[in-house]
Amino acid sequence: MKHSEQVTFGGSGLDRAAHLRGDIPALASLMQREDARTLVFWRGKILVVGEGATPMRLPLDHAALKDAEQPPIFLGLEEGGAPVFSHELTAWDGAGEAPDQGFHDLSEQRHPACWGDERFVELRSLLTSLTPRDAELAATARALFEWHRSHRFCSRCGHGSEPFLAGWQRVCPDCGAPHFPRTDPVVIMLVTHGNSCLMGRSPGWPEGMYSCLAGFVEPGETLEAAVRREVLEETDVRVGAVRYLASQPWPFPASLMIGCHGEATNTEITVDPAEIEDARWVSREELADAQAGDDPTLRPARPGSIAHFLLRNWLADRLD
Structure with a gap:
């Protein structure tokens, strides 16, 4: 797709300066710069500020960083050579255990060393508001912290x-x-047949939510084969031609979502209940109504996800 990198976490051209990662004197010098900043995480959540929930960039001498038990991760250099790092506050208890609700977690935590409306929020709640640069930095940092933890x-x-x-x-x-660091490849496929696309839902999703089918790529398997296998396993629908569309880093915890378009050769659906809860064919008109909020029985993938990106561009006939 010509505009594939417009997807959330699609990249911002950050200079990751990999050549500096092993240069201890250079890193020490960067950490002393007045323009050095750090993104701060706590239990997977990111520190934000303001009504727009903008990721907060703290100076490296900020009092909150005393709760970071490990050295920061060096993320790269921004315009003008300004270094950006990321810390995780592993020594802070958050004034009580936060509920582990994933992207349903709407709770916010405030660190005692921060002032104003700075608070920690679930990163997935920011998918539609992050700038490309903040998105790349946040996705990179969160994925690395999750990898270190596991x-x-x-x-x-x-x-x-x-x-x-x-x-x-x-x-x-x-x-x-x-x-x-590991990254797990996952195919997510927009499977179409004429004027309809195939959508499914997993158990535990919000009522009425449907999305593109997806699954992990297995060892020794091509992306095309993974698309065909996953769709067949979950719905008994066979896929013919497959092509790549776009990708999205998905740091929850460590996936690379590889968006593909597959053309179905049959329409009969037989759902494997061990894989998904339900699947259905959705016409362009039905999907447009759902996107507009006019169909209470169908809730498409959440904005900011690559599934939403693929579906929206299919509706607009912009898959090329």
């Missing part, structure tokens, strides 16, 4: 590993094995 031990010998290369690697001090 990969604290060496997969070769079981010894505790340690952060390395400014947060972009972990190294085992016992056997020396290096470990790198």
Whole structure:
């Protein structure tokens, strides 16, 4: 797609300056710059400010950072060479355990060292309001923090590993094995047949919510094969031609959503209840009504997701 990078988390041209990650003197110098800033996270949530919930960039001497138990992650250089980092406040209890409700979590937490209306919010609640730069920085930082949290031990010998290369690697001090951040490829497909597209829903979703089918790519499998396999497994619909459309980093916790267009060769649906709860064909007219809020029985994918991006562009006939 010609405008594929307009999807949320689609990238902003950030200079990630990978050559500086192992240069300790250079990193120390960057951290001393007056224009150095950091994005702050707590239990996957990001610190924001203002009515627009703009991600807050704190100076590196801010009092809240005393609750960061690990060195910051170096995210890169912005315009003018300004360095940007990210801290996670792992030592702060948040004044009580926050409910683990994923993107349904509307609770907000305020750190005692922050003033005004600075608060921590669920990143998924900001999908439609983030600037491309804030989106890239936030997605990168959140994915890396989640990886560090779930990969604290060496997969070769079981010894505790340690952060390395400014947060972009972990190294085992016992056997020396290096470990790198993982990204799990997921195909998400806009499957069409004539004037209709195939949509499904998973158990536990809000009532009436339907989205594009999706699934993880298996080892030794092409993207095209993954699209055909997942659709067949979930709905018994066979897919012929498959083409790539767009991708979206999805740091919840560590996926790369690979958007594809597949052309169905049959329309009969047989749902596998172990995979999804329901599936249906939705015409362009029905989807347009749902997007406008005129169909209470059909709630399309949430704005900001690649599924919403693909469906919206299919409606507008802009998949090229």
